[in-house]
Amino acid sequence: MPDAQNRRIVLAARPKGEPKPSDFRLETAPVPEPADGQVLLRTLWLSLDPYMRGRMSAAKSYAKPLEIGDVMVGGTVSEVVESKLHGFAAGDVVQGYAGWQDYAVSDGTGLRKLDPGLAPVQTSLGVLGMPGMTAYTGLMNIGQPKPGETVVVAAATGPVGSMVGQIARLKGCRAVGIAGGPEKCRHLIEDLGFDAAIDHRSPDMPEQLAQACPKGIDIYFENVGGAVWSAVFPLLNDFARIPVCGLVAHYNDTAPPPGPDRLPQLMSAVLSRRLTLRGFIVGDFASQAEDFGREASQWLREGRIKYREDVVDGLENAPQALIGLLQGHNFGKLLVRVKQ
Amino acid sequence: MPDAQNRRIVLAARPKGEPKPSDFRLETAPVPEPADGQVLLRTLWLSLDPYMRGRMSAAKSYAKPLEIGDVMVGGTVSEVVESKLHGFAAGDVVQGYAGWQDYAVSDGTGLRKLDPGLAPVQTSLGVLGMPGMTAYTGLMNIGQPKPGETVVVAAATGPVGSMVGQIARLKGCRAVGIAGGPEKCRHLIEDLGFDAAIDHRSPDMPEQLAQACPKGIDIYFENVGGAVWSAVFPLLNDFARIPVCGLVAHYNDTAPPPGPDRLPQLMSAVLSRRLTLRGFIVGDFASQAEDFGREASQWLREGRIKYREDVVDGLENAPQALIGLLQGHNFGKLLVRVKQ
Known part of the structure; x- marks a missing residue:
């Protein structure tokens, strides 16, 4: 990706009480190169969820805490920009956990291909995710x-x-x-x-x-x-x-x-x-994923369940959006549209 | 039962904190007469259990609280003294809930006949109860x-x-x-x-x-x-x-x-x-009673489980024994031998 840069938001400090903007830091790094057996992903949508507050703390919980300087974790919908991995092709849209950044490489673990014809792809982070x-x-x-x-x-x-x-x-x-x-x-x-x-x-x-x-x-x-x-x-x-x-x-x-x-x-x-x-x-x-899907x-096709999205534009606005989520300011599934 | 008296222990006052002897009262009343369809029971063994403390309080719980003046509740092993109820005969030994008293009448509800040849009858209040x-x-x-x-x-x-x-x-x-x-x-x-x-x-x-x-x-x-x-x-x-x-x-x-x-x-x-x-x-x-039994x-017959009894003699000593139970003074299943 000549000229392109990977913007990413990392944990700058562990919050004391409510997170504040200075607990996050926006960094810029070169776009990573996919190795053999990897894909390069470009983030389209980032999901913001309350569990992220837990990962920012050092306390032991069901998942390992983030270290200072780590890219914030998060569920994402991405497009495959370049594929050196069998079964994935440029243009595929996938759901995964690329985190708070524009680009990521993946060996395919945890990636799920989405069919944009079935439902809006970002529903894989909300009602269908x-x-x-x-x-x-x-x-x-x-x-x-x-x-x-x-x-x-x-x-x-x-x-x-x-x-x-x-x-x-x-x-x-x-x-x-x-x-x-x-x-x-x-x-x-x-x-x-x-x-x-x-x-x-x-x-x-x-x-x-x-x-x-x-x-x-x-x-x-x-x-x-x-x-x-x-x-x-x-x-x-x-x-x-x-x-x-x-x-x-x-x-x-x-x-x-x-x-x-x-x-x-x-x-x-x-x-x-x-x-x-x-x-x-x-x-x-996890074994019930198929039943759920x-x-x-x-239910969604038949109109028996409805959903509402609260969309924030731009990765740089993710920290403030998460802070607001923890205060109850969102109205519906909070999503960051990362690629405009 | 000419001349016989029914001694019974009633709730005299609701305990504040730890029960004390004056929260109980020993009364004497005539031995009740069984009506048609009833048996007259004489208590052999009274079980003392921690749940009894709850029944002495007015607070709503899984069971209705006792009223002041009610006979204290309790699981018992009794012998049938007189039967006007089909299926029961004088001399039968039964497990039931006759409470803290020498005699009680019952219409058979909740009574279970015991076979004294299988295990000591008081095990129906403990390890087998x-x-x-x-x-x-x-x-x-x-x-x-x-x-x-x-x-x-x-x-x-x-x-x-x-x-x-x-x-x-x-x-x-x-x-x-x-x-x-x-x-x-x-x-x-x-x-x-x-x-x-x-x-x-x-x-x-x-x-x-x-x-x-x-x-x-x-x-x-x-x-x-x-x-x-x-x-x-x-x-x-x-x-x-x-x-x-x-x-x-x-x-x-x-x-x-x-x-x-x-x-x-x-x-x-x-x-x-x-x-x-x-x-x-x-x-x-309750539906698992048969599996348990x-x-x-x-297990008991094969010696794979053992049990220990802590026996107190005399109904009149039941209040002090319950007070001790709540302080951890018993060592094994606490039983009152009511009929000497």
């Missing part, structure tokens, strides 16, 4: 929805929450979504078909949630924690299931909050109400 | 032990804990028991075949537990909470399972403990280590 499959596998395997049950999810206009609610509806459940602001709540009801929508900014959110769940809560798909958990907790029915998929309200915590210590109260409720809490990441259910594509 | 089945169903359904895994249980010389450890061993797991004092720890190793035993009174209990679990903890059968949970928590492996069966360390709590609030830390671990916490009571697995009786 990791977020959609997170919703599907967590809800189906851990939530185990039964007709007539009540399912509650927060960040409900996001790519995971919106799928949780819509799949819950398809399974015959009452879907109650929690989101920030009247516009998002309107979207939940009018566009996505949720049965009820609660604005988490309302001072009486807990009372509103209780009213929206007259028969209690059977499944709470946990992706935020914080005040939403506190409102959900007293409403959990006997034998309620809680797939724990994210805790975005706590990702920026720097210390345990002050007391009282609510751990014994939680354990008592786990016992007396026979609750199930189970953490998961989508990779734990078949079922979700069909 | 509710505690044994609690251990079996919680460990098998929620714990799902796999050979080579490490299983930790506290109150390990009690009727539930001792079965958890012994079944874990039968399933090819490493069994680590926590108990109070060197005598109980010796019993765990020498009599019950645990791989390691930790005295929870040791100041360095957390370090000892870590040493006893060099590959971490895959299953923690939770029946105590408190300091044991705090020691177990950092050792839990990815995908660890935690059947929550009891929290005896908290039954006397009168208020939430001071901070910091450890709830967010727990939820973060549930997520990052993909933990499963699930509360249960033995009744949730068959398998446990066979």
